[in-house]
Amino acid sequence: MFGRHFTKFLIFAIVFNVFLLAVFSTLNSISVFKRTTSILKPGVSEQILVVELNRTEPYIVPKLHQNPQAALLETEPAIEFKRIKWPGPFEFKGEEIISQSLKLATQNNSTNVTEYVIGITTITRPGVSYLHNTLRSLINGLGDFRNVTIAVYIGEEEPEDVKLIESGLQGDFASEISSGLIKVISPPENFYPDWNEELRQSFGDSFQRVKWRSKQNLDQIFLMTYTYYLNPKYYIMLEDDVLASNDYLSKINADAEARADENYVMISYCQLGAIGKLLRREILPSMSTYFRLFWADKPLDWLMLDYMKSRVCNDSKGDKDCAEKLKEIEIVYKPSLFQHVGLTSSLEGKIQKLKDKNFKP
Structure with missing residues (x-):
């Protein structure tokens, strides 16, 4: 009797652990996406952030210099694309x-x-x-x-x-x-x-x-x-x-x-x-x-x-x-x-007296 209950408990524990592992894996994928979007810096005005859910690192494809492999990546269903529009002066x-x-x-x-x-x-x-x-x-x-x-x-x-x-x-x-x-x-x-x-x-x-x-x-x-x-x-x-x-x-x-x-x-x-x-x-x-x-x-x-x-x-x-x-x-x-040679700077009120001592006409 005890053996049967122990076996059921063991099976339940294994199934429960598998379930928790799946949940944490999904949450980790989401956190990776959020984390990567928050640390990206605006090298161009707009980037395509490519996140493959079973990877720990994203692909980053600049819009203005498109990666030749980007077309192949777009055909894969496991990849999500998100356009990042940088606000302000960028x-x-x-x-x-x-x-x-x-x-x-x-x-x-x-x-x-x-x-x-x-x-x-x-x-x-x-x-x-x-x-x-x-x-x-x-x-x-x-x-x-x-x-x-x-x-x-x-x-x-x-x-x-x-x-x-x-x-x-x-x-x-x-x-x-x-x-x-x-x-x-x-x-x-x-x-x-x-x-x-x-x-x-x-x-x-x-x-x-x-x-x-x-x-x-x-x-x-x-x-x-x-x-x-x-x-x-x-x-x-x-x-x-x-x-x-x-x-x-x-x-x-x-x-x-x-x-x-x-x-x-x-x-x-x-x-x-x-x-x-x-x-x-x-x-x-x-x-x-x-x-x-x-x-x-x-x-x-x-x-x-x-x-x-x-x-x-x-x-x-x-x-x-x-x-x-x-x-x-x-x-x-x-x-x-x-x-x-300029003495009056383009910054109003600034006088610029710097000279290059190594200059020869």
Whole structure:
């Protein structure tokens, strides 16, 4: 009698444990889905989150760069798809950057092959402008090198201010714009966010300074994306208040081509901030995506350094090892080929006296 009751109890216990295991497994699958959606960060404006219920990790398929296997995954009934729409500024910094930049890049009035894109972001400064002198210096230093485009991004928030800068450029550089040597672009009117809603003060900076540096990041993101669709070999990041050395582009081209087989991320032809930084075209998508994640958190040159650290630095090996690794991927060219000349900053009230001591005209 006791044996029969014990057998029944044992069977019941086994069945009950199997039932509990199934319940916990289902709950775990749901928690995995919730957990993965909460930790995803907006590298693009919209992603397809693919969760296979019998897996512990999801597939993540960016909408703008669709995985070739995604079509096969969609046919499997055990997979659930959920579209994640990122709110706020990530909406206009995602697909709108891509579509607007692609549209601008394809409106090319020149059939010339562009090997280099020199990118300049500009806005009005209180009482002074350095842009036209910067452009003249760049054009004079080209020599016979002509497979280059100088892209001028007007980062003004008001349409009338954009038109004012554009008309000035048309007046002084009509032939260069007509030939396609200079291209003047600006973002759509709704590109910039509500700064009061999106920004927080950090590093002891005033709100105006945080806005200034954050806007620089957004401007550079747009310009880098535009450059990518021009399909150059190299991108040179500049500011609108610099002086170029004589025959600078021939020197850059000789140096860059000599390093064609090197695994660098960036070559610095100026040792100040974000001036004179050469990037290969294939770096632009990942770097601009990194900027899109942290555009409101740090200045542009800090984000560039963080991006490179994330590629090569191992936290467990310390700062010294990291510094050595960074030297391998950021090449510093001497003497510098660009000099910062602007005294009045685009940040109202700021005087900028920085000079590159390694510059030679």
